[in-house]
Amino acid sequence: MPPPPLIAFAHVGKSFADGRGAQPVRAVDDVSLEVAAGEFLAIVGGSGSGKTTLLRLANRLIDADEGTITVEGEDISSVDPIQLRRRIGYVFQSGGLFPHISVAGNIGITPKLQGTPAPEIAARVDELLDLVRLDRALYRDRFPHELSGGQRQRVGVARALAAKPRIVLMDEPFGALDPLTRDALGDDFRDLHRKLGLTTVMITHDMTEAILLADRIAVMRAGRLLAQGTPAQLAGSGDAYVSELLRTPRRQAERLNVLLPRDGAA
Numbered sequence: 094m095p096p097p098p099l100i101a102f103a104h105v106g107k108s109f110a111d112g113r114g115a116q117p118v119r120a121v122d123d124v125s126l127e128v129a130a131g132e133f134l135a136i137v138g139g140s141g142s143g144k145t146t147l148l149r150l151a152n153r154l155i156d157a158d159e160g161t162i163t164v165e166g167e168d169i170s171s172v173d174p175i176q177l178r179r180r181i182g183y184v185f186q187s188g189g190l191f192p193h194i195s196v197a198g199n200i201g202i203t204p205k206l207q208g209t210p211a212p213e214i215a216a217r218v219d220e221l222l223d224l225v226r227l228d229r230a231l232y233r234d235r236f237p238h239e240l241s242g243g244q245r246q247r248v249g250v251a252r253a254l255a256a257k258p259r260i261v262l263m264d265e266p267f268g269a270l271d272p273l274t275r276d277a278l279g280d281d282f283r284d285l286h287r288k289l290g291l292t293t294v295m296i297t298h299d300m301t302e303a304i305l306l307a308d309r310i311a312v313m314r315a316g317r318l319l320a321q322g323t324p325a326q327l328a329g330s331g332d333a334y335v336s337e338l339l340r341t342p343r344r345q346a347e348r349l350n351v352l353l354p355r356d357g358a359a
């Protein structure tokens with residue numbers, strides 16, 4: 094028998110009141126999705142398709158209207174949200190760092206809230222800076238505004254890992270970065286995912302990034318889960334929207350093959 098999934102959504106729905114008296118927005122609509130232990134899942138979809146809402150439902154930043162979500166086998170509706178969030182690392186789109194707290198303070202914030210003694214926090218911060226490949230001496234005492242976008246995201250990843258979670262949720266973590274930094278950070282995170290035995294769910298707009306980093310991809314549109322599977326399974330899904338999403342990486346790969354000679358072949 095396969096091991097039970099680490100995260101499971103079963104017929105999950107979430108609507109938001111419009112606020113102007115119009116119909117509520119159906120942000121997530123009857124989504125059933127399982128994430129296995131050790132898996133790297135990407136959620137891909139256009140703006141407003143419900144990706145962030147689905148992610149935030151998993152750590153109870155918001156609560157579902159319908160359906161059941163289990164994390165490590167527990168129905169999260171009966172788990173204290175603060176405890177739950179300490180078991181799940183969360184990386185925000187633009188780092189989400191506290192601007193008036195140093196890099197070390199940002200990374201150590203969860204252990205501090207958990208009452209970890211200061212020397213242990215300091216050691217953990219150094220370990221995490223090494224893990225995300227930021228020079229301790231240079232970056233430990235800087236403030237977020239003294240960092241590049243890529244460095245901020247590295248700190249965001251370190252902070253998400255501080256309480257040693259098994260699960261990491263990432264909301265478009267590399268979206269705002271230049272392509273080289275994005276590539277380097279994606280590769281580094283993929284290595285961390287493997288080395289630490291994490292289970293990762295990452296939102297991205299970019300199908301190419303999803304194909305390159307994730308084991309499996311879930312495609313959302315208008316709150317619904319349209320398709321899920323490995324890139325090869327998606328390619329065979331036959332869904333017109335999924336085919337459209339796959340067209341760009343495919344065309345780019347073909348064009349690059351023609352235009353860009355391999356090293357030494359020019």
Ligand SMILES: Nc1ncnc2c1ncn2[C@@H]1O[C@H](COP(=O)(O)OP(=O)(O)OP(=O)(O)O)[C@@H](O)[C@H]1O
Nearest residue numbers: 109110118120138139140141142143144145146147
């Ligand atoms: N707190 C909220 N109140 C009202 N409507 C909301 C709220 N959060 C999300 N929505 C609506 O729910 C829908 C899904 O939003 P969501 O942020 O989940 O999409 P997304 O796929 O993550 O989009 P993006 O890629 O632009 O971040 C959108 O129509 C959005 O306007």
